[in-house]
Amino acid sequence: MTKPRPCLRAWMGGWWIRGVWDLAVGEQVGEPLTGHNDLVGSVATAVVEGRPVAVTGGADGTVRVWDLATGQQVGDPLYIVDDNWVRAVATTLVDGRPVAVIAVYGDKAVRVWDLATGRQIREPVHGHDDWVWAVATAVVDGCPVAVTGGHDNTVRVWDLATGQQVGPELMFSSEVWALAVTPDGGLVVAFGQEVAVLCPR
Known part of the structure; x- marks a missing residue:
């Protein structure tokens, strides 16, 4: 059984999650998580109904949820799209319920999916003028938000309770490839060959 530890990580290779590692002791926990039918390209973690889980997205167009205590897939895959792949996955809570962005x-x-029910929440959120490459989540003034970066050189913030964009987009000089939110509410943005750190006011 998965015991509380400072941190766990999963690393990917081929058509499976190669392993979950206990970062406190540097040891692998359990066997690789197998089930995707194509390359696995994104991973996040969450707690669903009291269980620590990994949420993975793959080139088979699915998002899958894995019980980290047992290594078993939880429920059916969340089907996303034919002949395409899930580029990024992030998790958070909306109204106390775990969701995947x-x-x-x-x-x-x-897109926003309820991880407990396996159902998509509302219609997809539109706003970017080109492909979306990166997703992160945060809580701003008590409101859960998604932060997205795209091929249109912008970063946008979305209120996950309403699906509406929050404020104007942030413009960069190149495509935004990756995002991370810092514990103090800052934002790290990878665009082109550069990285910007935006500090909260």
Whole structure:
């Protein structure tokens, strides 16, 4: 059984998650998580109904949820799109429920799925003018938000309770490839060959 530890990580290779590692002791926990039918390209973690889980997205167009205590897939895959792959996955809580925020390769939209029910929440959120490459989540003034970066050189913030964009987009000089939110509310943005650190006011 998975015991509380400072941190766990999963690393990917081929058509499976190669392993979950206990960062406190540097040891692998359990066997690789197998089930995707194509390359696995994104991973996040969450707690669903009291269970620590990994949420993975793959080139088979699915998002899958894995019980980290047993290594077993939880429920059916969340089907996203035919002949495409899930580019990015992030997790958070909306109204106390765990959700996955998903970006699909070649798509301008962002999708939100309820991880407990396996159902998509509302219609996809549109706003980017080109493909969405990166997704992160945060809580701003008590409101859960998604932060997205795209091929249109912008970073946008979305209120996950309403699906509406929050404020104007942030413009960069090149495509935004990756995002991370710092514990103090800052934002790290990888664009082109550069990295910017935006500090909260």
